Amino acid sequence: MAVKQRAALISVGSTIVLATLKLIFAVITGSLAILAEAVQSVLDLAASGITYLVVRIADLPPDENHHYGYARAEHLGALAQMVLMIITAVWVLSEAYQRIFGPTEIPDVGVWSLSILSISLVVDWYRSRVLKRVAEQEKSPALAADAANFANDMLSVTVVLISLVLLIMLQPLALVPVWVLARLDAFAATIVAIIALTVAWRLGSQAIRALMDDVPADLHRQLVQKVSNVPNVISGSVQMRTRFVGAQPYVEVTIATPRGCSLEEAHALTESIESVVCAELDGAYVIVHVEPGRTPTEPYTTAVYAAAQRLGLNVHNLDIYQLTERVRVDVDLELPMHMLLDEAHKWSEDLEQAIQTELEDNTIVFVHLEPRRDQVRPAVHYGPLMDDLKGIVPQLSCAEAITQFDTLLTDEGIIVTVQHAFPPTMPLREVHTRMAGLEAELRRLVPGLLRVQIDPEPIAEVIIEKVAEKTKL
Numbered sequence: 001m002a003v004k005q006r007a008a009l010i011s012v013g014s015t016i017v018l019a020t021l022k023l024i025f026a027v028i029t030g031s032l033a034i035l036a037e038a039v040q041s042v043l044d045l046a047a048s049g050i051t052y053l054v055v056r057i058a059d060l061p062p063d064e065n066h067h068y069g070y071a072r073a074e075h076l077g078a079l080a081q082m083v084l085m086i087i088t089a090v091w092v093l094s095e096a097y098q099r100i101f102g103p104t105e106i107p108d109v110g111v112w113s114l115s116i117l118s119i120s121l122v123v124d125w126y127r128s129r130v131l132k133r134v135a136e137q138e139k140s141p142a143l144a145a146d147a148a149n150f151a152n153d154m155l156s157v158t159v160v161l162i163s164l165v166l167l168i169m170l171q172p173l174a175l176v177p178v179w180v181l182a183r184l185d186a187f188a189a190t191i192v193a194i195i196a197l198t199v200a201w202r203l204g205s206q207a208i209r210a211l212m213d214d215v216p217a218d219l220h221r222q223l224v225q226k227v228s229n230v231p232n233v234i235s236g237s238v239q240m241r242t243r244f245v246g247a248q249p250y251v252e253v254t255i256a257t258p259r260g261c262s263l264e265e266a267h268a269l270t271e272s273i274e275s276v277v278c279a280e281l282d283g284a285y286v287i288v289h290v291e292p293g294r295t296p297t298e299p300y301t302t303a304v305y306a307a308a309q310r311l312g313l314n315v316h317n318l319d320i321y322q323l324t325e326r327v328r329v330d331v332d333l334e335l336p337m338h339m340l341l342d343e344a345h346k347w348s349e350d351l352e353q354a355i356q357t358e359l360e361d362n363t364i365v366f367v368h369l370e371p372r373r374d375q376v377r378p379a380v381h382y383g384p385l386m387d388d389l390k391g392i393v394p395q396l397s398c399a400e401a402i403t404q405f406d407t408l409l410t411d412e413g414i415i416v417t418v419q420h421a422f423p424p425t426m427p428l429r430e431v432h433t434r435m436a437g438l439e440a441e442l443r444r445l446v447p448g449l450l451r452v453q454i455d456p457e458p459i460a461e462v463i464i465e466k467v468a469e470k471t472k473l
Helices: 003-029 032-058 074-101 113-137 141-173 176-210 219-228 263-280 298-311 341-358 383-395 427-447 462-473
Strands: 239-245 248-258 285-293 314-322 328-336 366-371 377-381 404-411 414-422 451-458
Touching: 003 113, 003 141, 074 141, 074 176, 074 314, 113 141, 141 176, 219 239, 219 248, 219 263, 219 298, 263 285, 263 341, 263 383, 285 314, 298 314, 298 341, 314 366, 328 341, 341 366, 366 427, 383 414, 383 427, 414 427, 427 451
Parallel strands: 248 285, 328 366, 414 451
Antiparallel strands: 239 248, 314 328, 377 404, 404 414
């Protein structure tokens, strides 16, 4: 049996014993205060039974109809206890009113009455202490409500004991009028009822706030601030919702991160945010939604690629120029080679509009349509040209840096592939310039090539020295 269920069951057993004893002595003595305590104990029995039931329900695992589990049943149990306490308090107030303003007699109070109330006080103290400890350990609202209920019983029993002791002490002395002594018991019952209403209001408001997804006032602000401080989270973009189902917190976070981040970077960002939230809210179940966002310092190139990706288009050869009064964008748009011109032109216009929206209205956009070959095409190695290249490559200015070459014969023409070694520290711009020079040499020595494909590779220090010496010459 779970710890919560065992504590609730102990509470039920002890309440049965106390309710029985109080009812017996209430009938014997005729004391409204003891009767009020007895009725309250009977309702405590119902409350303890409800608590035992709801903690069993709350421990059930999530299912198809309750994805968050049944933990909120405990809050419903707390509401039930509130209703029972209000019913008790209203009945006691009604009886007290009749006795205070109507005819009544002095109750017959003896040692046994005081004894049973003293025992009740000790039992209430013990079970309230046990229930409170288990409620804190298990974070159980139902057990916490039960503990608060018995703490209220302790206070009310204390009030009744004081009234009965005063009645026993004052009655023989004849210092207080008889009508006051006869109603002292009712006054004590009224105080008990008012205490019960106060506790019921506190328990009920806590349960209602929990069922309405109320969260601590500063929790939302603290979580938003912590998440906003995570690197790559755009300032002001954090949106967050937090709820508690029983003791389990659930947090949904939406953030924006600079556009151009990879999927791996976005995933790493979500894990960082989860860690930050869990550090503030232990055991939280966190869901993070990442959206691309634009920053004031975002490069123009990122904006152009974002516009193309939003339309599902592929672009390359992007160049952006700052003119005197406006920005010019030149870009190649890849489209299927069998697409008709009117459809391709529509995509081109859409891309231009998207780029102008991303940048500014007076941006000039020139789109070059590039046919994209989506199908696998047949090709074979072209042996005759391969033999010719063996004699041509040594004549090239960068022959020592060429580590491999190959030829392909396709339906459209001949393709030459060359693997060229470059110093690993060489800027990419210079690498591109040298590749363009090598392509021009090959086209001059081998006219009619369809394409020259150059694969740049970083080289070892020995080859670097040789290439550097030849470059100086």
